[in-house]
Amino acid sequence: MSAPVRDLTPPPSAEIEADVADALAEDLGGGDVTADLLPDSADIAYLLCKEDAVVCGRPWFDACHRALDPNVQIDWRVAEGDRVAKGTVLVTLRGRSRALVSAERASLNFLQTLSGTATTTAAHVAAVExxxxxxxxxxxxxxxxxxxxxxxxxxxxxxxxxxxxxxxxxxxxxxxxxxxxxxxxxxxxxxxxxxxxxxxxxxxxxxxxxxxxxxxxxxxxxxxxxxxxxxxxxxxxxxxxxxxxxxxxxxxxxxxxxxxxxxxxxxxxxxxxxxxxxxxxxxxxxxxxxxx
Missing domain, CATH: 3.20.20.70 (Aldolase class I)
Structure with missing residues (x-):
């Protein structure tokens, strides 16, 4: 019997943007006082996955970073729904250093939570294959x-x-x-x-x-x-x-x-x-x- 076809259609963009706006508002408040200590210059960052997982939440991750830096360059190395091994670099970003660190927590909260849900679901689906x-x-x-x-x-x-x-x-x-x-x-x-x-x-x-x-x-x-x-x-x-x-x-x-x-x-x-x-x-x- 063939494996079930996965539906990778995300919620409407307006729903994702609303989720992101709420997450950034509760985290940033009146402004990121720690990021203000950094020079607001161009920088690069990368995201490391520290355990085996099914990747999920890219639209929310991207929206968090683009909300704070519309010109940020986001280069994913994996696709949504990919199974990845511990130690995989998932994505690299190039943008303003303050925006990168200010968006970090909200973007990771979405990605780690949704990847956790997808990974757990995949384990249950595999059990009944x-x-x-x-x-x-x-x-x-x-x-x-x-x-x-x-x-x-x-x-x-x-x-x-x-x-x-x-x-x-x-x-x-x-x-x-x-x-x-x-x-x-x-x-x-x-x-x-x-x-x-x-x-x-x-x-x-x-x-x-x-x-x-x-x-x-x-x-x-x-x-x-x-x-x-x-x-x-x-x-x-x-x-x-x-x-x-x-x-x-x-x-x-x-x-x-x-x-x-x-x-x-x-x-x-x-x-x-x-x-x-x-x-x-x-x-x-x-x-x-x-x-x-």
Whole structure:
């Protein structure tokens, strides 16, 4: 089975510029008092990656530096989404020394955070390679960086779940309780938002059959143990349902147990840790020409 095609389309430039404006404003305040000590002359810098990683966040990095020096020359040695080894020089920059050091922290914050998300996602995608199971993210993102982190998941080979509370209907336990039954909740959602995807979370095999019978776009089997999960797959793929509605697993998922879940035949596994438990990639920006 071929590897999934990654979507490397970044968010709209206006979104990236807004992210960068916020980051620079909180870092620079009324001005970089330390950079003022430097001569404002032409200089060169390079960015070193200090661990193996999947590179992600170039548009934000570039925007940070160009916001402070529109004439900065940025020469990337790697492409967005590339896997790089520890010790790789990622990019060289030529511009005003004060602007280079003033943009350093904000630009690295974006690049190391998004590369961390992409690298973690790539590890999860690799764990299920060949099974046909897709790795999905969740809404458990860093505040203000929803679109950026969702993009990083795609760069790492994952697939986005709903972006927010507006682009898909997702029925959970509380919605079912309020509606009186799962069937009533599904019918109410279809009547009110017929144009939106409908995802239904079920808590038992009985609810699974109810959701399959009533119809939706995806069924989330949350916290099922392994035997129940395998039975859910069997039911969903057997007549009269014939696998038409994908099954998603969520809850209690870690990297070590990921492949076993995928091998049970589920279509998707959603993992909050892709964007919630972020470990930034170790990067270092150094003034001067790159080694070698």
């Amino acid at each position: 060949g099974t046909g199971t897709r790795i999905l993210d969740t809404r458990k993102t860093l505040p203000g960086l929803r679109l950026a982190q969702k993009y990083a998941v795609r760069v790492g080979g994952g697939v986005n779940h709903r972006i927010g509370l507006y682009d898909a209907v997702m029925l959970k336990e509380n919605h079912v309780r309020a509606a009186g039954s799962l069937t009533a909740a599904i019918r109410g959602a279809r009547a009110k938002h017929p144009q939106l995807p409908l995802i239904v979370e079920v808590e038992s095999l009985e609810q699974l059959r109810e959701a399959l019978t009533e119809g939706c776009d995806r069924i989330l089997i949350d916290d099922f143990d392994a035997p129940t999960r395998r039975e859910a797959v069997r039911i969903a793929r057997a007549a009269p349902f014939d696998g038409r509605i994908p099954l998603e697993v969520s809850g209690g998922v870690d990297l070590a147990g990921l492949r076993a879940i995928a091998q049970d035949g589920v279509d998707c596994i959603s993992i909050g840790g892709l964007t919630k438990h972020v470990r930034a990639i170790d990067l270092s920006l150094k003034l001067g020409p790159p080694p070698g």
